[in-house]
Ligand SMILES: O=c1ccn([C@@H]2O[C@H](COP(=O)(O)OP(=O)(O)O[C@H]3O[C@H](CO)[C@@H](O)[C@H](O)[C@H]3O)[C@@H](O)[C@H]2O)c(=O)[nH]1
């Protein structure tokens with residue numbers, strides 16, 4: 001068979017090359033030699049003798065014989081094939097004889113077989129000796145299985161996911177194209193698809209940025225894309241009652257420019273405006289589609305990564321809907337890691353990564369989310385625990401208080417839930433049938449090999465040597481250069497294996513993002529330095545759909561997957577490798593520790609220790625029993641990373657979220673206020689001045705603005721710390737009409753009022769003020785005012801003015817100017833109070849933050 005020929009020839013070449021290297025005098029490192037008699041050449045001999053049929057080997061010898069020429073290599077090849085064929089024949093005879101005995105004495109027979117193979121390979125080289133001289137709950141501890149509502153009991157959920165950065169599309173994802181298009185993109189797309197196929201879910205919208213920049217495929221500019229589920233059941237009929245999962249692309253930021261995640265921060269509000277309008281429209285449309293009289297609001301608004309966390313917080317606040325958050329890679333941890341590397345100062349790191357924006361956004365997300373989805377326990381205990389808004393022990397105490405119905409004094413922490421991501425099994429799963437692969441080592445002939453195989457194999461002198469595979473964005477933290485050094489400096493590893501580096505897609509390194517270009521340049525420099533030509537593959541292109549084939553090729557050569565990132569928040573590639581029967585070597589920093597506890601399919605290493613990486617790779621590849629055990633374990637346990645399970649768990653959590661009344665919808669009266677018809681709103685925000693000054697400032701502001709030729713499409717809003725009745729008695733005597741304003745933000749932001757005439761005309765009617773109920777419910781949410789009031793009252797008694805021996809309290813509660821959500825304090829002598837900015841009457845109000 002042509003396919004087998006290729007594999008045999010490749011192994012024969014590897015045997016010849018391994019022998020040659022030994023002649024060259026490169027000795028294995030002491031550590032590796034200490035391991036015993038293993039040699040790469042013997043490994044390949046075993047592979048040929050045990051893996052191929054005697055007739056295939058015979059044909060190979062015939063061919064080698066026919067090609068015989070005076071060249072030394074050909075002569076050696078011919079000799080070797082003859083001997084291998086003979087060895088294989090001997091082995092076959094031996095096995096026949098042993099077959100009956102084996103039934104009775106299996107263990108001894110196994111040993112004999114192994115010894116025989118070893119002897120045979122010794123025999124082969126005999127003539128050439130001269131010349132060649134958690135507790136399962138660790139990962140899933142927060143699982144809700146059993147106690148929570150079953151997802152099947154829910155109905156018609158609308159779920160909104162947000163992921164702002166990178167290139168997001170459902171088909172042929174360009175993972176690794178840049179540092180923003182990686183695991184998170186795959187995660188959110190697969191999650192959206194899986195959720196929409198879950199019982200009870202009606203529609204999932206994944207909101208992202210619309211990209212219309214030149215050099216980017218037009219698909220990223222499409223306003224909406226239906227995501228086809230892995231099972232292919234996405235046609236309207238097959239989806240039945242479900243509307244499906246969609247990517248919705250919202251324009252924001254510069255129209256024709258792709259923005260890296262560090263550059264998105266100033267434009268998030270703009271995204272929120274677009275997203276708000278989409279969600280409102282879609283909720284109403286779903287309400288109509290499924291025959292409800294009211295809009296169907298999202299059950300949750302789920303932000304992915306810090307930037308989308310801010311967007312989700314703003315949307316959940318304005319719509320009064322629950323928020324969930326997934327960090328993906330937390331800023332504090334990244335900052336710590338970069339500081340440890342010592343290459344940049346804190347300021348430089350902030351300049352490059354805008355890390356403080358990211359950390360602040362994560363704090364805000366903690367504050368606004370009801371649920372945070374973590375991939376591992378480590379993420380909660382060692383990463384989130386570093387944030388001001390979360391503390392493991394306090395979170396537990398608060399939860400216990402909530403359960404008892406005790407007051408938490410406004411202190412809140414989101415529920416942390418561990419739900420690891422899944423893998424899409426889809427069409428690939430049948431390839432995991434280990435038995436069939438074992439029985440037939442080459443299931444498909446070479447002509448049917450996936451095209452990407454030849455794209456990779458063309459780099460290698462001995463393409464069937466065990467393949468060490470890395471798949472990672474070309475990003476410094478993925479530590480690809482240490483891997484190349486580990487490989488390049490370990491001669492026995494180089495003899496035994498090849499290295500394949502999948503580092504995204506590129507046209508020209510010079511056109512890549514600086515950071516990615518720097519990684520690629522270092523890798524190529526190292527390949528040159530160690531002269532690794534013929535031993536390392538670094539293909540320029542691969543399609544997303546080809547990634548499973550790449551893992552399979554590595555598994556087929558009995559290779560290993562390697563991820564030695566300095567830190568890995570989760571590591572989707574590790575579960576992808578396991579799913580494709582490929583054992584792993586992974587960083588011991590971060591989630592891989594927990595992944596390996598579940599899968600038990602490889603070894604963990606210190607990513608900074610180059611020798612440890614080389615040793616671990618050598619051990620895994622050369623110890624065939626270990627390799628097979630890891631492969632089997634990975635395949636056996638991979639089902640624990642499943643999207644359907646993830647969704648079941650996730651939805652049961654979402655259903656436990658307390659009901660919140662959506663802010664927009666049924667209250668039509670507010671839509672009729674003038675403010676809803678304006679194109680522009682000018683907010684005059686004044687305080688801390690005398691009454692006269694206040695009036696003068698307001699009047700001046702209005703006059704100046706009127707001189708700008710304003711149309712009716714511009715409205716005014718006045719924002720102060722005053723109560724509505726104080727505002728009324730300020731404006732009217734000064735000759736201003738409350739109806740000159742569209743709204744009043746009063747009591748330091750805790751109330752919003754809309755003025756209007758209660759009669760037909762201004763002359764025969766009275767002005768009334770309608771309270772904004774949506775804003776009220778927004779403030780009410782997690783209102784911790786009582787605790788704060790008690791605290792402030794206690795504090796006020798401690799602020800005293802000293803005159804000789806007498807002490808006099810100078811701050812007092814001011815009930816007259818307080819309201820339900822605004823606490824006012826009167827300050828007798830402002831000079832003694834440094835903390836507050838004082839108002840015109842020496843009164844300060846404060847409202848707890850949401
Ligand atoms: O050239 C490449 C490089 C990567 N990938 C794919 O991109 C994904 C990479 O995912 P991952 O290994 O998880 O790395 P990151 O892109 O760094 O993803 C971030 O986000 C993930 C999802 O939360 C977490 O698992 C990671 O730890 C975190 O670093 C995988 O599906 C890869 O198969 C490619 O297809 N081609």
Ligand SMILES: O=P(O)(O)OC[C@H]1O[C@](O)(CO)[C@@H](O)[C@@H]1O
Pocket residue numbers: 166179180181182183184185305327328329334477
């Ligand atoms: O590149 P950083 O800062 O490490 O952040 C990682 C984030 O970027 C991505 O790698 C791109 O998808 C995400 O997967 C992840 O959330």
